[in-house]
Amino acid sequence: MARILVVDDEIGIRELLSEILYDEGHTVELAENAAQARAARLRARPDLVLLDIWMPDTDGVSLLKEWGAQGLLDMPVIMMSGHATVDTAVEATRIGAVDFLEKPITLQKLLKTIAAGLARPVITPALAAAARMPDRRNDQAQPLTTGPIPDLPAPVVDRNHSLLGSITLDQPLRDARDEFERIYFEYHLGRENHSMTRVSEKTGLERTHLYRKLKQLGIDSSRKRNAS
Numbered sequence: 183m184a185r186i187l188v189v190d191d192e193i194g195i196r197e198l199l200s201e202i203l204y205d206e207g208h209t210v211e212l213a214e215n216a217a218q219a220r221a222a223r224l225r226a227r228p229d230l231v232l233l234d235i236w237m238p239d240t241d242g243v244s245l246l247k248e249w250g251a252q253g254l255l256d257m258p259v260i261m262m263s264g265h266a267t268v269d270t271a272v273e274a275t276r277i278g279a280v281d282f283l284e285k286p287i288t289l290q291k292l293l294k295t296i297a298a299g300l301a302r303p304v305i306t307p308a309l310a311a312a313a314r315m316p317d318r319r320n321d322q323a324q325p326l327t328t329g330p331i332p333d334l335p336a337p338v339v340d341r342n343h344s345l346l347g348s349i350t351l352d353q354p355l356r357d358a359r360d361e362f363e364r365i366y367f368e369y370h371l372g373r374e375n376h377s378m379t380r381v382s383e384k385t386g387l388e389r390t391h392l393y394r395k396l397k398q399l400g401i402d403s404s405r406k407r408n409a410s
Contacts, residue, residue, distance in 0.1 A: 183207040183359075184229035184300055185386065189219040189245075190262065191237045195285075199232060202289065203296075204395070207359055209386050216240035223249070226386070228257055230299050232283075235263035235270060243274050250278050258299040262287065364399045371401075 186208050188199045196212045203210045211228065213219040216239050222228070235242040242261055249255040261274045264285035271282040280299050283291065351358065367385070374380040382389045 183209065184296075185209045185211070185226070186296070187211045187213060187219065187222050187228040187231045189213045189216075189231065189237075189242070190234040191215060192234075195234070195262075199292075200391070202292065204391060206293065207363075210391070211386070212388075216242075216245045219245060223254060230296060231257060231259045232296075233259050233261055233279075235261055235274070236265070243270065243277065246274060246277050246279060258302055260295055260299050360399060363395070364401065367396060367399065367401060 183206075186203055188196055188203070188210060190196050190199070191214050193214070196214065200210045200212060211222050213222050215237055219231075219233070223231075233242045233246065240248075242263075246255070246259060246261070249259075255278045258280040259278065260281045260283060261271065261279045262283045262285060263270070274282060280302055281295050283295055350361075367381070370381045370384050374384060378389055378392065382392050385392065387395065
């Protein structure tokens with residue numbers, strides 16, 4: 183699952199997108215303006231950004247240009263707007279946005295666009311320049327090549343088709359993911375002595391969303407309140 187930054191000055195839009203994305207298993211960070219978006223981007227690069235065009239301080243297109251100029255546009259950015267022109271959408275795409283969503287956003291369109299954005303490789307200006315740069319070792323231009331991709335290690339699966347001996351793989355993906363998340367959060371709760379503040383920092387979830395996620399997974403909330 184992905185870490186997604188949602189940037190929108192409308193609280194209703196932020197909350198709606200947050201609920202949908204959390205239900206899909208993503209980690210979500212929210213920003214209501216460009217200043218908060220900058221801070222979130224510097225703390226940790228998100229896997230994808232949903233960026234509103236019209237905001238009170240700095241509009242989304244200007245923020246997109248700023249990230250591009252600073253070499254920070256190394257994640258897919260999907261622009262959102264309820265009243266942008268076609269020219270604005272085209273300009274945002276030219277600057278570096280991977281797609282554009284028109285409000286009101288349908289659930290199917292949102293999830294489809296996010297999935298496509300996460301699957302799409304991001305070509306940054308620096309990477310594009312490096313690909314065009316000639317190899318000076320032989321005093322002539324050489325194509326940019328890479329070595330063979332190493333084989334990824336296979337997951338540890340026992341004879342009962344259980345991942346790490348605890349998660350059975352013979353079940354629907356959502357159930358397997360819930361089992362993993364339950365183990366994941368119980369691990370961090372134990373490691374951090376049930377301090378919700380430290381668990382929130384470790385997992386990257388806001389406390390409100392952390393409580394909601396633990397409740398959804400059926401992890402005893404009364405124990406966490408007593409231990410926090």
